[in-house]
Amino acid sequence: MEQKSLEKATELLAALLVGDPVEAKNGKNTGLYEAYHESGEVSDALDLMLKKLNLRVYEYNYGLYLAVGEKNRVFGYSNDDLKRIMGLRLNKELYLCYYLIYQAAALFYQDSATYNYREYIKLEDLLEAVNHGLSGMVSELHRFESETPEETSFRALAISWDELPLIANEDTQGVRAGRGSKSGFVKLVFNFMVAQGLFTEVGERYYPTNRMHALIRRYFEEEKGRLYELQLRSSKGGEDGAAY
Amino acid sequence: MDGTYQMLHDIIDFHNDRMRNLRRYYPFFCLQNTAFHLFKEGKYAFLDMGYITLAVLRFFIEENQFNDRPIAYPEITAFISGVLTRDFELLLPAEEEKELTDYIFDKLKNDGKPFVMEYFDPVKKTNASVRMKLIDATLSGNTVLYSVTADAIEFYLDTKEIRDESKINIQQILLEKMIHTKNFKGGIDVIRRINSEVNRLRLQKREVLALLGSNVFDGVKALEEFNQTGMRWFSEEQKLFSHNMELMERARAKAEEAVDGVKDVESLRGIYQLETELKKAMANHGELLSDCMDLQVRADEMIHKYKYSRLRGAFDFRGFVAAAEEAQDVTLLAHLVEPLLAPKLQKQFAFLQTDELLSLPAEGGESAEVVEEAKEEMYRFDDEIEEERISGNYAAIVKTLFDELLAAERVSLSALNRKLELKFFDGIFRNSDYYSFLVHICQKKEYDLDRVRTKQDTFFEGILAELLQESGMKKYAGLKFRLVMKPEAEELVHKIAGLERDASFVTTEIVFERMTEEKAE
Structure with a gap:
């Protein structure tokens, strides 16, 4: 392998890791994108390095996007990392944020192949989606007696959501990110997703980025076998399919 | 022996059902007892929170159910201050009044949290809790809109009517009796209650539909329950409606027969009013019927779509989350979220500059301000x-x-x-x-x-x-x-x-x- 190809591949990896966009339309890294496409050596070298680092790269709409593989101890996040980044304190708050992120993605994608042709979502849309998503659980809480549920159960998640007021303060204008209210949580999640390059915000409207499309379409398509197994295992109540 | 067994069965096995029914009354008594004692050192302890609660609920039912629109914050506080001045003759400066109405409303919605009633579950021998909300909130644009919950409506209706699976039937029978006894005014009341019950069912139908949209399994369960409690009475209700119309016709004919040349004008007026109300109620009921047909069609569609998507080759997010919900394990959500995150970078220097680290002197450090030695200039006066x-x-x-x-x-x-x-x-x-x-x-x-x-x-x-x-x-x-x-x-x-x-x-x-x-x- 030529030194030059290796050099290009390393450069490409570095750009992907720091989160610089590598797109055909983006001026700065157009050369890198072309090198990946035109030279088999460059793409092979990159794929090899990514494989060893437990990373993946996906192509979508003339751009390359990086995803972190399952159980990546270097580039993956621990619960504590995520809590620190989002400013949360409890695990159940983190799970609630997971759920909000899932609902936000589900507003655009029912599954990894069906795009809902929705241009953007707003804060209220996500609020409503989460309310609906948890309504079954919440109405069950209201209807039947419940013991104190486990922290990692959906019932606990529904309780923490149900106990949050819609907004923190009646008089303040606009919604601020925070842990004190439903809308605060939604805003917090939106801010996090914007920081992660999954959404872009224009005037309180959140548009999914190419990165988001790429990951949803390609990652889950590739990983569906493993995830189904996990799903089956969890529904059988067998081995605990918890994340690392 | 049998009697004792029956008694124990009633005590233990039905306790949860009883508590579930009692739950609806719990917020009322919470509010009634504690609301004003801690506010402004009990200055307003004379206000009856129970009365205010019922008044506000009625206001909500009027606006939400009859006028079919949610209420914004200013309208509620305006209504509450209206109650305070009209019924308690409380005339306060604007600022204090706002403080008081805000406090009352915060209490009513329990600061956005549900009212939780703890009790002992004799079957499982643990402490259990039931939950209930009076007022729900939704966000629309930048305004929060409030609406009354179905539970709260049930509670309000429970305070004056008998409760059964379908109240419409009971009310119809009641109406029949009223017509027989020529109590037309009471009949109008009964019809109004039928109307509110119809509205409640329509609200419930909307909830079922929302549930279907998010979780098909829960939705189907809710749909079955709705069909059992609400829809199965429809044909009977229809029959009773027409029967009541017939009764009304007869009553009118009877009233029009002049007794000794004098028509029963009073009854005729009552019958006329009752007839109009009954027609309205029938139209309402018809709408509910078509709503429910619509619900059935849409539910079938959703179930069909869900089945179809389950068979496709793509990864199904909803299916995955539904399985996680069933397993009651939120940690599974991490498998959906974590792949979306950008790589975590702990390194603080730019990746491209690793080789430059050794060859280049550190840059960008904060350099001290250079102080030049300046000659002291003599000033000559x-x-x-x-x-x-x-x-x-x-x-x-x-x-x-x-x-x-x-x-x-x-x-x-x-x-x-x-x-x-x-x-x-x-x-x-x-x-x-x-x-x-x-x-x-x-x-x-x-x-x-x-x-x-x-x-x-x-x-x-x-x-x-x-x-x-x-x-x-x-x-x-x-x-x-x-x-x-x-x-x-x-x-x-x-x-x-x-x-x-x-x-x-x-x-x-x-x-x-x-x-x-x-x-x-």
Whole structure:
């Protein structure tokens, strides 16, 4: 392998890791994108390095996007990392944020192949989606007696959501990110997703980025076998399919 | 024995059901008991929160159910303050009133949280809790809209009506009795209650549909329950409605039969009103029926779509989450979320610069501010400049005088003038320093230059002492002289060119006499 190809591949990896966009339309890294496409050596070298680092790269709409593989101890996040980044304190708050992120993605994608042709979502849309998503659980809480549920159960998640007021303060204008209210949580999640390059915000409207499309379409398509197994295992109540 | 068993069965096995029903009353008594005791030191403890609660609920039902619109915050506070002034005759300043109504409303919605009632579950032998909300909120744009919950409606209706699976049936039977007994006014009330029940069912239908959209399994369960409690009575209800219409027809015909030539006008009016209300109720009921048909169709569609998507090759997010929900394990959500996150980077330096780290000196460190040594600049005051000029001028004149004195024992002022004129031209006589020199030198009659070095009596001597420090002045060491004033007749007149008027100055002739000749040499 030529030194030059290796050099290009390393450069490409570095750009992907720091989160610089590598797109055909983006001026700065157009050369890198072309090198990946035109030279088999460059793409092979990159794929090899990514494989060893437990990373993946996906192509979508003339751009390359990086995803972190399952159980990546270097580039993956621990619960504590995520809590620190989002400013949360409890695990159940983190799970609630997971759920909000899932609902936000589900507003655009029912599954990894069906795009809902929705241009953007707003804060209220996500609020409503989460309310609906948890309504079954919440109405069950209201209807039947419940013991104190486990922290990692959906019932606990529904309780923490149900106990949050819609907004923190009646008089303040606009919604601020925070842990004190439903809308605060939604805003917090939106801010996090914007920081992660999954959404872009224009005037309180959140548009999914190419990165988001790429990951949803390609990652889950590739990983569906493993995830189904996990799903089956969890529904059988067998081995605990918890994340690392 | 059997009786005891039955009793225990009633006590233990039905306890949860009973608590579930009691739950609806729990918020009311919570509010009734505690609401005002802690607010403003019990200043408003006389207000009856129970009454306010029921009033607000009725207001919500009116707006949400009958007028079919949610309520914004200002409307609620306006209504509450209306209740306070009308029913409790409480007239407060605007600010305090706002505080009070805000407090009441916060209490009613329990700060956004559900009311949780704890109790002992005798079947599982654990503590259990039931939950209930009176008011729900949704966000629309930047405004929060409030609506009453189905539970709260049930509670409100429970306070005056009998509860059963379908209330419409019971009400219909009630209505039938009312028509028989010619209690048409009561009949109208009954019909209104039927209407509110119909509205409640429509709300429930909407909830079922929302549930279907998010979770098909839960949705199907809710749909079945709805069908059992609500829809199965529909045909019977329809029959009863038409039966009641018939009854009404008969009642009207009877009322129109003139008894002794006098029509029962009162009854006729009642019947007419009742008929209108009943027609409205039937239309409402019809709408509910078509709503439910619609619900069935949409539910079938959703279930079909869900089945279809389950069979597709794509990864199904909803299916995955539904399985996670079933397993009650939220940690599974991490598998959906974590792949979306950007790689975590702990390194603080740019990846591209790793090789530059060794070869390049660190940049971007904070450099200290460079303080340049600046020369302290002397500021010269105006009087210092003047003094410098004066002493310079004096030095020139004094040197001339001393030179003359060294040459001759006596020097007259006129001779000195001539010398000065030669040296400095006649411009010197226009210089005020010349005259001030004369004034200063005349302050003393005698000068001893050696003594002047150590002790100066006058300003002039001060200047002299400084002058004598200079190297070129050594030749004047030991010089002593005195001034002799000539009589006024011998006045010197200086003609000064350039001055227009008064072009002359007059000074007295002075003779400078050297006193110690031998020393001077």
